[in-house]
Amino acid sequence: MKICVLGAGVIGLTTAWCLAEAGHDVIIVDRHASTAKGASAANGGQLSYAFVAPLASPATLKKLPSLLLSPDAPMRIRAGLDPALISWGARFLLACRPAAVRETVAAQLALAALSRSELARLTQNLMLSFGLRTAGKLVVFRSKREFDAARRAVMPTGEDGGQQVLTPTECLGLEPALRLDAGKLAGGIFTASEQVGDCAAFCAGLTFRLRRQRNVEWVLGTEVVGPVRSSGRLVAVDTGQGPVQADHFVLCMGAASGAFAKACGFYLPIYPLKGYSITLSPAPEARLLRHSVTDMERKLVFAPLVRDGHTPVRVAGIADLESDTQIDPRRVEILRRASAELLGIDTAGDVEPWCGLRPMTPDSRPIIGWSPLDGLFINSGHGMLGWTLACGSARLTADMIDRKRSVAPAGAFALCRAA
CATH class of the missing domain: 3.30.9.10 (D-Amino Acid Oxidase, subunit A, domain 2)
Structure with missing residues (x-):
């Protein structure tokens, strides 16, 4: 399949690698001219x-x-009185319940364990150096x-x-x-x-490896203008360089993910x-x-x-x-x-x-799963644990797209649990 990854931060890059590694043709789209220029650039380490x-x-x-x-x-x-913040804040208050906190911690621990093993695998196989x-x-x-x-x-x-x-x-x-x-x-x-570890250095190393993959294309330095739908399915994204077509799309646009979801016709609590x-x-x-x-x-x-x-x-x-x-x-x-x-x-x-x-997200759990719009998968909303959960989220994303069983609890990160 041809899969377009929207976003070239640590979430998008790790997702692109897992998909390319699985044999898919991958297109990476980002508004910046180079990778890891958003929240991945200088996080806590x-x-x-x-x-x-x-x-x-x-x-x-x-x-x-x-x-x-x-x-x-x-x-x-x-x-200020941002309607999106009011809606997000109401969900945040519900997520403060002890039962919700326990559910989040259990899900995050499982995803973090997967992420640690995946990061070790990538580091060894690709000989990445990032401290x-x-x-x-x-x-x-x-x-x-x-x-x-x-x-x-x-x-x-x-x-x-x-x-x-x-x-x-x-x-x-x-x-x-x-x-x-x-x-x-x-x-x-x-x-x-x-x-x-230095997230920016990791992203630089992974970008270098991705550029050597024959099944990976790049569309950098251009804004994603909006979705292109046909018969209720996402078939392309309109960019400053023209439309980018694919069989599936993965939303990894970080804080901009909510705006893209809104343009697609659904609410994403990010x-x-x-x-x-x-x-x-x-x-x-x-x-x-x-x-x-x-x-x-x-x-x-x-x-x-x-x-x-x-x-x-x-x-x-x-x-x-x-x-x-x-x-x-x-x-x-x-x-x-x-x-x-x-x-x-x-x-x-x-x-x-x-x-x-x-x-x-209101409950701090990322959203990983299929969106209400056919053809669009979501891997976003990692909050302050993006660097920690990136590799595990990428593995879970690739497994779900390929309909493979994953060791992480996929249902815990579905959009419906945060709606």
Whole structure:
């Protein structure tokens, strides 16, 4: 079959590879002139397979007023009275129910496990180099209530990657680069099996391999104008370079997926969640970060990357519900201050600031499955776990299109569950 993949971020590229590997003719379409220019360009760098807690939860619901009202809060709504946000928000509130959270965590863990094995397979088979390493992940908690809730959810060692509950003193002993006062911490959870890797470097390597495939075509640097339907089926997409025809289409357009779905005649509950990152180069005498670290209270992540023999630190976070892609210096300043406080890194000089739009569903689960429009498959809405879930989502997509049985629970990611 000829299959057109709409989007050339990490989701689109991994999907294209799995489809091409299965023998399909693949066309990749993206508005950018090169790949991975959206949310894949400079994300947090963490591959978080064991810690997949959704944004929607009872704890988030309780903290929502303080999260939204404080100018330095890690989450803000800047979209005004957007009808799409109101509809999305109503579904978000329903997703905060404990039963819904349990369903999401179970589904995400299964997809994350598949993603980890698929990433390992691709890395080995294609000899990709993107700084992948098992650094372990330390989640530190400042709130005793949040720490107690997280501690109760920890599985016995061995079932879930070897999670360990740590005291504040043990947290600082494990990660000497942290400059925190033990008295300000409630505790931490360490997962030794978690990984880090440079998503942009992975995408560059995969793009290079895809360009060598004879069954892959590229249509880059052109906007997708809209769908072309015939007899109730999607038969082509109209682009700035003319129509692109295919037997099937896979929607991997990230935060723009909702607009394309609307043009196709159905609602896709995906809303942009604007995130920021900065990339720092610690001084030679600074203590290097050994593990990836998540500050749960501030919703910030710190990941030690490897780039050309150097070890920069990627600091990422912020969750602003808006579609503007301009960098707000005030939000970047939050990351600067946190880097100075937690790691003692001097951020007075130049840093690499970035922002991108994460495609967020109300319950944080991606939407993977056939759409109401015949011929259109959806693989989008990965939110803050796009890098983690990309390879598993691609495998699930290819298996479903080829009608193969997959180890991941396909029904858990169907559009109907979020409608």
